[in-house]
Amino acid sequence: MTADAAGTSRIEAFSDGVFAIAVTLLILEIRLPHAAAEGRLWNALLALWPSYFAFVFSFFVIVVTWIVHHDLMRLVRATNRPVQLANGCALLYVTFIPFPTAVLAANLGGADLSTAVAFYCGTFVFGSGVFNLLVETIRRGQLFRPEVDPQTISRIRRGFRITFVVYLAATLIALVAPWLALALNVAVRVYLLRIRPRLAPPAPN
Amino acid sequence: MTADAAGTSRIEAFSDGVFAIAVTLLILEIRLPHAAAEGRLWNALLALWPSYFAFVFSFFVIVVTWIVHHDLMRLVRATNRPVQLANGCALLYVTFIPFPTAVLAANLGGADLSTAVAFYCGTFVFGSGVFNLLVETIRRGQLFRPEVDPQTISRIRRGFRITFVVYLAATLIALVAPWLALALNVAVRVYLLRIRPRLAPPAPN
Amino acid sequence: MTADAAGTSRIEAFSDGVFAIAVTLLILEIRLPHAAAEGRLWNALLALWPSYFAFVFSFFVIVVTWIVHHDLMRLVRATNRPVQLANGCALLYVTFIPFPTAVLAANLGGADLSTAVAFYCGTFVFGSGVFNLLVETIRRGQLFRPEVDPQTISRIRRGFRITFVVYLAATLIALVAPWLALALNVAVRVYLLRIRPRLAPPAPN
Amino acid sequence: MTADAAGTSRIEAFSDGVFAIAVTLLILEIRLPHAAAEGRLWNALLALWPSYFAFVFSFFVIVVTWIVHHDLMRLVRATNRPVQLANGCALLYVTFIPFPTAVLAANLGGADLSTAVAFYCGTFVFGSGVFNLLVETIRRGQLFRPEVDPQTISRIRRGFRITFVVYLAATLIALVAPWLALALNVAVRVYLLRIRPRLAPPAPN
Numbered sequence: 128m129t130a131d132a133a134g135t136s137r138i139e140a141f142s143d144g145v146f147a148i149a150v151t152l153l154i155l156e157i158r159l160p161h162a163a164a165e166g167r168l169w170n171a172l173l174a175l176w177p178s179y180f181a182f183v184f185s186f187f188v189i190v191v192t193w194i195v196h197h198d199l200m201r202l203v204r205a206t207n208r209p210v211q212l213a214n215g216c217a218l219l220y221v222t223f224i225p226f227p228t229a230v231l232a233a234n235l236g237g238a239d240l241s242t243a244v245a246f247y248c249g250t251f252v253f254g255s256g257v258f259n260l261l262v263e264t265i266r267r268g269q270l271f272r273p274e275v276d277p278q279t280i281s282r283i284r285r286g287f288r289i290t291f292v293v294y295l296a297a298t299l300i301a302l303v304a305p306w307l308a309l310a311l312n313v314a315v316r317v318y319l320l321r322i323r324p325r326l327a328p329p330a331p332n
Numbered sequence: 333m334t335a336d337a338a339g340t341s342r343i344e345a346f347s348d349g350v351f352a353i354a355v356t357l358l359i360l361e362i363r364l365p366h367a368a369a370e371g372r373l374w375n376a377l378l379a380l381w382p383s384y385f386a387f388v389f390s391f392f393v394i395v396v397t398w399i400v401h402h403d404l405m406r407l408v409r410a411t412n413r414p415v416q417l418a419n420g421c422a423l424l425y426v427t428f429i430p431f432p433t434a435v436l437a438a439n440l441g442g443a444d445l446s447t448a449v450a451f452y453c454g455t456f457v458f459g460s461g462v463f464n465l466l467v468e469t470i471r472r473g474q475l476f477r478p479e480v481d482p483q484t485i486s487r488i489r490r491g492f493r494i495t496f497v498v499y500l501a502a503t504l505i506a507l508v509a510p511w512l513a514l515a516l517n518v519a520v521r522v523y524l525l526r527i528r529p530r531l532a533p534p535a536p537n
Numbered sequence: 538m539t540a541d542a543a544g545t546s547r548i549e550a551f552s553d554g555v556f557a558i559a560v561t562l563l564i565l566e567i568r569l570p571h572a573a574a575e576g577r578l579w580n581a582l583l584a585l586w587p588s589y590f591a592f593v594f595s596f597f598v599i600v601v602t603w604i605v606h607h608d609l610m611r612l613v614r615a616t617n618r619p620v621q622l623a624n625g626c627a628l629l630y631v632t633f634i635p636f637p638t639a640v641l642a643a644n645l646g647g648a649d650l651s652t653a654v655a656f657y658c659g660t661f662v663f664g665s666g667v668f669n670l671l672v673e674t675i676r677r678g679q680l681f682r683p684e685v686d687p688q689t690i691s692r693i694r695r696g697f698r699i700t701f702v703v704y705l706a707a708t709l710i711a712l713v714a715p716w717l718a719l720a721l722n723v724a725v726r727v728y729l730l731r732i733r734p735r736l737a738p739p740a741p742n
Numbered sequence: 743m744t745a746d747a748a749g750t751s752r753i754e755a756f757s758d759g760v761f762a763i764a765v766t767l768l769i770l771e772i773r774l775p776h777a778a779a780e781g782r783l784w785n786a787l788l789a790l791w792p793s794y795f796a797f798v799f800s801f802f803v804i805v806v807t808w809i810v811h812h813d814l815m816r817l818v819r820a821t822n823r824p825v826q827l828a829n830g831c832a833l834l835y836v837t838f839i840p841f842p843t844a845v846l847a848a849n850l851g852g853a854d855l856s857t858a859v860a861f862y863c864g865t866f867v868f869g870s871g872v873f874n875l876l877v878e879t880i881r882r883g884q885l886f887r888p889e890v891d892p893q894t895i896s897r898i899r900r901g902f903r904i905t906f907v908v909y910l911a912a913t914l915i916a917l918v919a920p921w922l923a924l925a926l927n928v929a930v931r932v933y934l935l936r937i938r939p940r941l942a943p944p945a946p947n
Contacts, residue, residue, distance in 0.1 A: 137754060137758060137812050138812075139342060139345075140345065140754075140755065140758045141758045141761060141762055141808060141812075143342060143345045143346045143349055143762075144349055144554075144758055144759055144761075144762025144763065144766075145762045145765060145766055146346060146349075147346055147348075147349025147350045147352075147353060147762075148349065148353055148558075148762060148763050148766040148767075149766055149769075150350060150423070150427060151349075151350055151353040151354055151357065151427045152353075152357075152766065152767075152769070152770070153427065154354075154357070154427050154428060154430050154431055155357070155360070155430075155770070157431045158434075159431075159434060159435055159438060166443050166444060167444075168435070168439060168444035168447040168448060168451075169447055172435070172451060182428075183424065186420075186424050186427070187420065187424075190416075190417075190420040190423070193346060194413075194416055197342050197343075197346075208809075208935060211805075211809055212805075212935075215801075215802065215805040218765070218805070219798065219801050219802075222765060222766045222768065222769050222801070223769060223797075225769050225770075226769055226772050226774075229773075229774060230774055230783075230787070233774060234783060239782075239783035242783040242784055242787075243783060246783075246787060320413060320417075344547060344550075345550065348547060348550045348551045348554055349554055349759075351551060351554075352551055352553075352554025352555045352557075352558060353554065353558055353763075355555060355628070355632060356554075356555055356558040356559050356562065356632045357558075357562075358632065359559075359562070359632050359633060359635050359636055360562070360565070360635075362636045363639075364636075364639060364640055364643060371648050371649060372649075373640070373644060373649035373652040373653060373656075374652055377640070377652075377656060387633075388629065391625075391629050391632070392625065392629075395621075395622075395625040395628070398551060399618075399621055402547050402548075402551075525618060525622075549752060549755075550755065553752060553755045553756045553759055554759055556756060556759075557756055557758075557759025557760045557762075557763060558759065558763055560760060560833070560837060561759075561760055561763040561764050561767065561837045562763075562767075563837065564764075564767070564837050564838060564840050564841055565767070565770070565840075567841045568844075569841075569844060569845055569848060576853050576854060577854075578845075578849060578854035578857040578858060578861075579857055582845070582857075582861060592838075593834065596830075596834050596837070597830065597834075600826075600827075600830040600833070603756060604823075604826050607752050607753075607756075730823060730827075
């Protein structure tokens, strides 16, 4: 194994760790109110539905982001300083997610719903921006594996730019129709899972 | 190493991270009350027995789930999109466990015991459901290693379906006999640890 | 790589994750009191010395435990069910450590010092017990690598049994001389770091 | 793979875990005040700017530290006891970072700003000290890979000693000009990212 390959494996291990922790910390936001009256535990558990909703939503956001990251890094043969820093920005986004999730859960049933959803969706605009940055940094450094054909790279770049525009639109829509904005966010992730990068068939060895 | 194998190793690394974090976060639920009077620390520590009980119970639930997951993934040669998503659902279950654990600990000595145990056991019904989904997704994608014989797969599937039924029964029993439901949950895990998948002996190389 | 070797690497990855998280969660116990008066931040930071002491002490306890675990697992060629469960018990001990650490920090300057230190030291008696169990389980399953000579195994077993006795003594001493008990705990870890298992020199290949 | 190489990979896995968790725990310090009045969520989110600032600053501090650690460990062929302990001290520093980050966030707009920044910067003096210790320990144990030329080692050692002095200066400056001290901390990290260790070109095989 060359030093370069080792570099890629450690950046993946570090990233996997951050993804795994961010996704697991989400549960810390669900707390049972201590003041629950005796014999009313079911009611207290049901009243937490905004927390469950935000937990499941953000869980799948992070899992989809992990799948996208994982598919992207499989195409990369080595890392350099700019890629390490761009990947750092991507992880900054991932570690930030539990906070807007808590904001969303605390306001799902309240007067600040549209503000909370706009803040939540705005986080994804930032996230999409740094993933676009990551792809461009890999391309500039000519760090895609030689067997990755140029069309695959074009397809990924176009897909990432389209999702950026959709996230931006969803954030604006959130101000007037928050539930529609959330639905749009689900749709864009289904789309993201479909632009699967395909490697050229491995050479027989 | 082919790209497929790399895919399996990263999904295992991510899963291992989630299991490890979920199991370690359990300790955050055990907190010493600040209002403990001087000279009464032993009493305060002893009064936390419901927290210790729930901690140890959930710890072994997660460790057994990790062993089952680990044994299952050893039989898999590659992953695809549906397996990644089904595995995501399995991890959603694992990250959720600290919350019903806290609910259990807070109600072990109280009037809501049966509700708390039913909620706790209900989590395992969901967990068993997603593990059944994971096995079916692997089988549909024909992603079991070629050396895994069909009988092993049948045995695993039957085992997983039986445990699903037992978890469901335990949840119903919890409503009338919560401690019996917990005992049944221990028994089913002992059984789970015994349906060990066996690989065909590796070919000499 | 055979399935067995993969098994060892995943149990190590899972264990490493648990160790890394337990050691990092310790910092969550250090909290600045919100009621600190303006212009008195230095005083507030200095008043937290019991938290710093407990943090550093438990940090090195976990790091030494990780080193011992790491050295032990290097001698193991594969895992079986009993080893997985004994390793689970070892990890239960590791994940529990943040709680007695918090108890220690909260009582270092108070009337319950000896109780808190005894509880803290008692945790290490349990920990040493499960590490003895882990070694015996590996030996019974004949899972030490063939190149590990019997004298090394004897040396490790004797070392682990001696440390168990010392931890037990330290716990009793804590009831009358808590600081001496803590010093004894430092000494036993220095000793533990010295019983380095030595592999036979690798065959030239 | 020899036992030595396995040793290096597990110390890297453990370190990666600690870095990934420390960086992710930072988000737990950002909390929305519960007493926010209805319709004023934007104001409440904006008022948290000191938390965002401290979060982003410490995030990049940890990422840069991870990159430096990662580049350093790539040059190491094996570990011994002193390196394991020196690496433990480096990780103690990393796990401690969330606490001074919380102190910084709580005091960015208050009367204790210079104290908080000095405490924050003082943490980096300690961190730089243990990284100097780690490099010296690796050098004493003659654990650098044979292909690492002596000039690279000299360059790293000189760079680490210079940064130590700058961190010390920044801590003193913080007492009179806290924002200048923070700017100096950014500058030193940009410099650190530039003393890239370069391996001799790998021999053709």
